[in-house]
Structures are given as C-alpha cells and as structure tokens.
Amino acid sequence: MTTGRDDAWAGVRWESWQDYDDIRRRLDQGADPEGWVAGRPLHRAAAFGSPEVVAELARRVADVDALDDGVTALWEAVFHDRPENARALAAAGADPWRSMLGGWSPGRLGLAGPTPDLFPVPEGERGLTEAERAAAQEGRRLVAALGSPYYEGTGLACVAGIDAEEAMRRLEARLMADDDELLGGLLEDPYAYDSDDSLRIVGVTTVPGGCVVAQPWGYAPEMPGVMRRLSVGTVCYGMYANPASGNQGSIARDGVIEGSDLHPGGGPYPDDTPEEVLASYLYHCNAVAYSCAWAGLRPTDARAVIGPPDIWAELPERDYWSHTDIV
Template identity: 75%
Template sequence: MIGSRGGWSGLGWEGWKDLGDIRRRLDQGADPEEWGGGRPLHRAAAFGSPEVVTELARRVADVDALENGTTALWEAVLAGRPDNARALAEAGADPWRPQIGGWSPGRLSLAGPTPDMVVKPDGERGLSGAERTVAREGRRLVAVLGDVYYEGLGLACVAGIDAEDAMRRLAATPTEGEELEKLLEEPWDCDADESLSIVGVTTVPGGCIVTQPWGYAPSMPGVVKRLSAGTVCYGLYANPKSGNQGSIVRDGEVAGWDLHPGGGPDVNDTSEEVLASYLYRYNGLAYAIAFAGLRPTDARAVVGPPDAWVELPQRDYWED
C-alpha cells in the first residue's frame, strides 16, 4: 500500500537528488505522475539531480505534461538547473514549445547565464535586440547588487527624478546628529513611530531610490503616490514574515498592489513580465529597481550611506 501521498510521503526537497530512494519508491508503487497535487517530474526538474530527472522521465506517460501551464523543462530553466534541462531534452522534452507569455523554455534560457543550456535549431526564434538589451542589463544589475541582505527593507524606486525632487515631493527635511546616529546603530531599539519617519534618498542613473533598512515606510501608499507624480514608482517591502510585497504606482494612481517581485512568472503574464521574472528570480530587490528603469552602478543606494537622511512630515501615509 503506497498511502495517500502516492508513495512520496516524507520526501523533502533534498530528497529529489537521491536516485536510490526515488527509484526504490517508484519500484514500490509511487505514482510518477502525481506528488502532493503536483507532478514529481516538475519537482525533480527544479530541485533534483539529472539522474533522478532521467529516471522519472522514462516512467511518465508524457515528459511534456503541464503543471500550471508549464512543462518540467520550463521549471528546470526557471530554476537555473542546466543539467536537468539537458536531461529532459535528451529524454524527448521539447525546448521550443511556447508556454507563458509566448516564451518557450529554450528561448527563455537564451536570456540567462547559461544560453547554451539547450541547442537552438536553425530557424528557431531567438532573442530580439530589445530582449538581449534587457537581459544584459539584468545580468549587470544582479552582479552590481551582489548578495545584498535586504530582509526587512523598505524601498521606493522612482523613474526620472533625483533625490532633491524626491525630498520636495515628500516635503521631507534633512536630518543628522546624535539621534540619527543612534537610530542607524540600533534601529529596533528606537521608538517605532520615530524610526519610520526617517528614510534615505539617493540619486541613481535613471531616477531615485528611497530606502529604509529597518521598515516599510518608503512603500506606504502616501509615500509612493507622492513620489510617482508624472512618472512611475515601484514600492517594495521585504516583509520578514510573509516575503516580498510590491506595488506599482503611476502618476499617483495604484496600478498594482500586493505583488510578489522575485517570484516566478504567473500564467497570465505578458512577454515582458515573464522575462523580468526570469532575470530577477529570487531577487525582488533587483526586480523593483529594474521595473522603474533605474541603473545603479553600485549597491550604495540600498546598503548606504544614502545621499541624505531625511525626515518625513507627520501624516497618515496609509490614507493619502
């Protein structure tokens, strides 16, 4: 009896790399077509080893079966697992089958760090000039930011304005002195209301970044709406409890709320959104900066020191 989990009970993410255990489970009746409401081959493609991928691929009815609109090969490409992608292609998976936003796994891989993940046949569509430009900038931005730790960070990325413009729009005033130094040293020891009123502002190529390493203030509606007058602003709060929370505001109007930058593409995403999700997977910070068209040359706008620390005037930023 294989049980209610189809023979996969107790299998963690690392378990998808254990060929011996996977083969034993399959031989004992584990269902190669279903795991926890999903497909085992998709899980192995994203988290497993090429040997496990090959084993599962030979046991399923269709190596290109869909889960949430995508194939296992798509999952391997999105997860940055070139060995798994090659194993699936060798097992007969189609790298050039269009999926979300019209992208195929093979074409999407051309924008990533392993463009030779699968072989592109003659006549198959590659990247456009615009897509190559976006991909190059994506790789540059990710490299520039490096391994910045940004959990708990609040951010507003604004196109086309500088730090002085941002200060005027927010009616913010420069601040300095012992109280600021104390806040920067131990922000969580300070009064919450007072600490949330202090943000950093920095001019970067393409616009401005407003940041708060210890809180969500830059992403509050009353902040991003004011910053976005006549332009576009992407707000981000890297919530330690629930993950990245993003928002898009255009000329004072909210165009998107409770977004999840750094996550994978959604089934209804446009071609441009799919490419951005691939380039900035697991990196909500880079996604937010790129969305606003900003091109920082280093991570200073995020890690500090900013061009200026400023204090926001008292008002209800959740209402206006």
C-alpha cells in the same frame, strides 16, 4: 484519503530530489511518478533535483512534456537555471520549443539565461529580439552589481527620472545631520525605537535612471502617501521585505497607486505579458533587482539599498495611508 502511492512520497523535501537512491527506492516501492500532493514529481526534480533523478523520473512518466500550472518540466529546469537537468529532459524527448507562458518556450527563454547555447536553435525558430537581448544583458549586470545584500525588513521605493534632491522636495522631508542623535540611535539599534519615530527616517540615493528611497528597518517607502508623492509625472515601484510574509510590491504612476500586493522576484503567472515573464526569469528570487529594473534604475552597487545613502531624511508627520490621489 491518501493512497499507498501518495504515502510513498511522504517526507519528501526540496533537497530530497537530489538523492537518487532515495527517489528510486520510493518509485520501486510504488510512489506515483505522475502525481504528488505538491505537484508533479518530475517538475519538482527538474527545478531542485539532480540530473540522475530527472532522468529516472522521465523514464517512468507517460509524457515527459506533461503540464503542471501551464508549464513543462523542461520549463522548470530552464527557469531555475538547472542546465544539466534541462539536458537530461531533452535527451528524454522533451520539446525545448513548445510555446508556454507569455509565448515563451523553454528554449527561447534559455537564450536569455547564463547558458544560451543550451539547445540547438532549429531553422526558422526566432531568437531574442534586440530589446530582449538588451534586457537580458542588463539583468545579468544588475544582479551582479547588487550582489546578495541582506535586506529582510527593508522597504524601498524605486523612482524613475528624479534624483535624491527632487525626492526630498516632493516628500517635504527634512535633511538630517550626520550627528543627529535619533539617526545615530537608529543606525545602532533601530528596533529599540518606537515605530512612530523610526518609520519617519529614510535614506535617499541618486542612481542612474532615478533614485531609491530606502528604509533598512521598515516599510515607510512603500506607504501609499510616500509613493504617490514620489510618482507624480513618473513611475515608482515599492517593495517591502516583510519578515513575516515575504516580499510585497506595489506600483504608483503619476500620483495614483495602480498595483498592490505584488510579488517582486516571484512568478511568472499565466496571464503575464512576454516582458513580465522575461523579467520574472531574469530577477527570479531577487526582489531588489526586480524593483530597480521595473522602474528602469541602473544602480552600480547595493549602496542605495544597504547604505550609506546620499541623504538621511525625516518625513513630516501626515497620514501616509490615505488613498486620495495627489493633484
């Protein structure tokens, strides 16, 4: 049963945390600053709200560093790149250097972000390692290079260490001519075709670090049989931007699927390694960049994802859903 304090938060949406007058009115009418059905209000405001709302909530809570899902509100502000919210929390007494997910503190995570001078680094506090600085620099470059392409419904396989020609060989794919009738029709209206035809057509592009197999209209690159063949002797990260359920990821290593039902661009999660936490921050809500980065690919633009690819190819008919390992 909901209480009056719960009811006072009814109708709050993510954009509501920007409305200082509304949030203050709710608090004055009895809304609980410590709890809400969707999590602690201060955490939501830190991620999505205005610094004025953050300061108001921080003034009313018992502990500005209370945890929600293992992190403080200050972590949420840093992770979502809300520097003014982070400053408001620090002014209210939040601790930037408290260790959290993967051993990262909000302050140290902020050193890898767009405002590395967000907090003064205290004496004795370690900064970023050389590897972490390099990862952060590459993350900013990769996100900028890819931009914000529309990729809903797109499937990708990001393969380390091989080029487009080698990917074609491994897949035993047929090179398609530019004037191929099926290809032309698919590019004009892919959803007018039966999936048995459309799913067999993929684009393959060489990029620095490896290659990308992409399909703007389907999940074929992430099928187990495709990823197992591509990953022999190397690694491959697959991604499908499912319009119905969001981004889905998988990992293949040396012909074996070793991870599935992953969430590229999501997280971080409580059991993540320090490297995984950093990647989740650098590529938050950017599944394409995350997939490329995981495989060590360094594209200079979005062409490998949105086209035109180096090669259009037709996959042979076979069972791509079998989980038999490639030998």
